[in-house]
Amino acid sequence: DAGVTQSPTHLIKTRGQQVTLRCSPKSGHDTVSWYQQALGQGPQFIFQYYEEEERQRGNFPDRFSGHQFPNYSSELNVNALLLGDSALYLCASSSTGSNTEAFFGQGTRLTVV
Amino acid sequence: AQSVTQPDIHITVSEGASLELRCNYSYGATPYLFWYVQSPGQGLQLLLKYFSGDTLVQGIKGFEAEFKRSQSSFNLRKPSVHWSDAAEYFCAVGPAGNNRKLIWGLGTSLAVNP
Numbered sequence: 001d002a003g004v005t006q007s008p009t010h011l012i013k014t015r016g017q018q019v020t021l022r023c024s025p026k027s028g029h030d031t032v033s034w035y036q037q038a039l040g041q042g043p044q045f046i047f048q049y050y051e052e053e054e055r056q057r058g059n060f061p062d063r064f065s066g067h068q069f070p071n072y073s074s075e076l077n078v079n080a081l082l083l084g085d086s087a088l089y090l091c092a093s094s095s096t097g098s099n100t101e102a103f104f105g106q107g108t109r110l111t112v113v
Numbered sequence: 114a115q116s117v118t119q120p121d122i123h124i125t126v127s128e129g130a131s132l133e134l135r136c137n138y139s140y141g142a143t144p145y146l147f148w149y150v151q152s153p154g155q156g157l158q159l160l161l162k163y164f165s166g167d168t169l170v171q172g173i174k175g176f177e178a179e180f181k182r183s184q185s186s187f188n189l190r191k192p193s194v195h196w197s198d199a200a201e202y203f204c205a206v207g208p209a210g211n212n213r214k215l216i217w218g219l220g221t222s223l224a225v226n227p
């Protein structure tokens with residue numbers, strides 16, 4: 001089992017550009033959540049996808065959008081990048097139901113210059 | 114307001130010494146509580162979790178945590194720290210039945226002296 005895999009591992013973008021980050025969940029998991037972790041901070045919940053729909057959303061602007069595919073993999077898109085979007089973006093997968101834990105990927109380090 | 118507080122930003126202990134990392138939470142409903150560890154440049158690994166039942170939970174790598182409802186605390190402990198335990202430790206809380214929208218503390222950075 002490969003666990004949760006994210007790509008790319010590192011990315012450098014210019015302010016104003018758009019970026020797409022990818023996540024493949026752990027085998028057997030159907031729910032994907034995305035978190036933003038700024039340097040020296042704890043993760044902040046961006047949104048969660050289940051059955052190809054956004055189920056919950058944190059306090060992030062509409063520039064942050066996502067998608068989930070039929071195979072449960074997911075993408076995070078960020079438009080009009082700002083310097084403040086520089087962070088580690090973490091994907092977590094879990095399975096529907098209570099008492100389940102979230103497994104995290106290694107993250108994508110995004111740097112906006 | 115829902116929040117998680119980790120009062121200690123940075124802790125340094127000697128190898129072999131005992132460790133306690135503090136976590137206090139504010140949550141309106143029955144919380145599910147978690148401790149995660151993050152090594153430099155890495156993702157988050159679950160150390161242990163508390164859902165219900167015995168308030169002392171055992172985790173991986175010799176860690177344990179005790180849930181104290183009256184104190185709204187979920188402190189992480191380890192009797193003897195190893196140099197490889199140096200990392201960032203995060204406490205998180207989520208609603209019962211849905212552990213995905215977690216609320217996180219700011220983390221405690223642990224350094225281990227040889």
